Amino acid sequence: MEFTALLLAIAIVMLVAWRGPRPLALGLFAAVMIACVATYLHHATDTLKLSF
Amino acid sequence: MTRTRAITLNALSLYAVALVLTAAFAAQLTLHELPCPLCLLQRILFATLxxxxILNIRFGPRPSHYAMSLFAAVAGAVVSTRQVLLHIMPGDAGYGSALLGYHYYTWALIGFVAAIVLLAAILLLDRQFDDTAPQPASRRAFAQAAVWLVIGLTALNxxxxxxxxxxxxxxxxxxxYELLRRAA
Structure with a gap:
């Protein structure tokens, strides 16, 4: 679910970058990057039965 | 490099991202290999790239826009490096099938590192940031098509x-496909 949300957020940031105000696009981009890093850290610290 | 050429280069980079997203989709649909969580995160970071x-095409080239892509490329390189390292032990067959001898996450690492190098190289070209000449209409259409192509592929993802x-x-x-399985 988090990956669907991230992709949806990126599509929205792209639309804002193309049509909306620049400061909003920059702010949303920063939020998405933080969410990506958080998702990665969650995955990297999770105990996995399989290695992917 | 002039502003117009820089914008054309940015449009070409969007077509490159579109090619990567299309290739990932093609592998998913033709080989019936669904992307794992780390694979999805790499796709996400290619889209973030x-x-x-998009900002360069709309507002003109700025160092801050290139910096955003650099952040995304570094994050993508970290994620793909993790996946390469997860499968580095001798005897590990890797995840998914290989393309020209490399698995998709290895290609992703090569792609993200190439993006970092290209972004650093394009940042060396200062003239694009001073030039204020308007963009010709034909090139504007080329760039607009690239933007909508990438947005469309992200929506499909x-x-x-x-x-x-x-x-x-x-x-x-x-x-x-979990949602289709539940619906069946």
Whole structure:
């Protein structure tokens, strides 16, 4: 679910970058990057039965 | 490099991102290999890489827009490096099938590192930031098509990922589209 949300957020940031105000696009981009890093850290610290 | 050429280069970089997203989709649909969580995160970061060029096309080239793409490329390189390292032990067959001898995450690492090098190289060209000449209409259409192509492919990925993962956590080793399985 988090990956669907991230992709949806990126599509929205792209639309804002193309049509909306620049400061909003920059702010949303920063939020998405933080969410990506958080998702990665969650995955990297999770105990996995399989290695992917 | 002039502003017009820089914008054309940014449009070309969007077509490159579109090619990567299309290739990932093609592998998913033709080989019936669903992307794992780390693979999805790499796709997400390839899409994030496109936000800087979109801003460059709309507002003109700025170092801050290239910096955004650099952040996305570094994050993508970290994620793909992790996946390469997860499968580095001798005897490990790797995840998914290989393309020209390399698995998709290895290609992703090569792609992200290439993006970092190219972004650093384009940042060396200062004239693009001073030039204020308007963009010719023909090149504007070329760039606009690139922007909508990348947005469309990202939207398709939203649908595909929703079908794959459903409303719960994505499986570590996905073999079926969770939402379609539930509906059946």
């Amino acid at each position: 496109a936000i800087g060029p 939203v649908v595909s990922t929703l079908l794959e993962c459903g409303f719960g956590a994505c499986a570590d080793n996905p073999i079926v």
